[in-house]
Amino acid sequence: MEAIVLVSYGGQGVVLLPGGERRRCKFRRNVGRPYCGDRVLVNRADDESLVVDTIIPRRNFFVRADERQRQHTIAANLDQVLIVIAAKPLPSRDLVERYLLAVHSLGIEPVIVLNKTDLEVANNETAAGAEVLSHMPEYEDLGYTVIRTSCKTEPGIAGLAEILKNRTSILVGQSGVGKSSLINQLLPDMQIQTGALSTSTGKGTHTTTSTIMYELTGGGYLIDSPGVWEYGIWTLDREELTAGFIEFAPYIGQCRFNNCVHATEPNCAIKQAAAEGRIRNWRYQSYLRLLKQNG
Numbered sequence: 001m002e003a004i005v006l007v008s009y010g011g012q013g014v015v016l017l018p019g020g021e022r023r024r025c026k027f028r029r030n031v032g033r034p035y036c037g038d039r040v041l042v043n044r045a046d047d048e049s050l051v052v053d054t055i056i057p058r059r060n061f062f063v064r065a066d067e068r069q070r071q072h073t074i075a076a077n078l079d080q081v082l083i084v085i086a087a088k089p090l091p092s093r094d095l096v097e098r099y100l101l102a103v104h105s106l107g108i109e110p111v112i113v114l115n116k117t118d119l120e121v122a123n124n125e126t127a128a129g130a131e132v133l134s135h136m137p138e139y140e141d142l143g144y145t146v147i148r149t150s151c152k153t154e155p156g157i158a159g160l161a162e163i164l165k166n167r168t169s170i171l172v173g174q175s176g177v178g179k180s181s182l183i184n185q186l187l188p189d190m191q192i193q194t195g196a197l198s199t200s201t202g203k204g205t206h207t208t209t210s211t212i213m214y215e216l217t218g219g220g221y222l223i224d225s226p227g228v229w230e231y232g233i234w235t236l237d238r239e240e241l242t243a244g245f246i247e248f249a250p251y252i253g254q255c256r257f258n259n260c261v262h263a264t265e266p267n268c269a270i271k272q273a274a275a276e277g278r279i280r281n282w283r284y285q286s287y288l289r290l291l292k293q294n295g
């Protein structure tokens, strides 16, 4: 029988059965460790409890990095990563690029969520952060989806709810941008779902720190992983960096040097495109800063 992993504690977790029932399930070491979002085949063990027999091959992994830059998988099979930003706290200069690059490198689709649209950017705030918000129409021109939300007034969260339908999503972003507020509105029955998970595992306290997949009433799943990517992400290699600037693609391979990093080299197709406005200069400048930092 096929099931979906809602939460994983290493040796066991909770799966969602086709009929909608949540059941505690054991994981066998030789099968590998299932993650939140995994599609698995489950069977009854001798004592009638459920056990995972097979993990169905994953489409992708969602990872976080620890302080030592080691990557840890915390979920699988995502359709989209929602990058939440707001006028308060304002994003730092290259935050959106960092997030977009990371999502791109995982092979998952990014969506930018501009929350707190009811707030104005305060006059005394940093110019760089305000500039990030002013770039939203340009991200849309680049092909990214930008959803505007407010947890307090219009436009509310309808646009966001729409894009979550029948897909598996996760929210990332700095502390304070409104992730919990969005989740509370998107999942009015969150407490009930959490309660069902604690009853199935007998591990009530774990649900506040674990990565959990919730069912959306309109269809689809929302993964809540407290604190994920709040303190940044991992270092990207050069290839990931260039590939993540999606508008560079037509110029790749056209520089004079085939090992061009598109910084100070002569006859660089990307530098030239930026100088002529075919690539947005602020994106190119962000690329150069990230190139330096990722050295």
Ligand code: GDP
Pocket: 115, 116, 117, 118, 119, 149, 150, 151, 152, 153, 173, 174, 175, 176, 177, 178, 179, 180, 181, 182
């Ligand atoms: P998280 O740290 O990303 O989970 O952010 P929270 O959901 O805890 O929200 C941080 C603060 O921002 C709280 O005081 C919320 O009430 C407030 N907040 C969340 N969404 C909005 C919004 O759309 N507009 C305004 N004005 N405040 C919001």
Ligand code: ZN
Pocket: 255, 260, 261, 262, 263, 265, 267, 268, 269, 270, 271
């Ligand atoms: Zn180049």
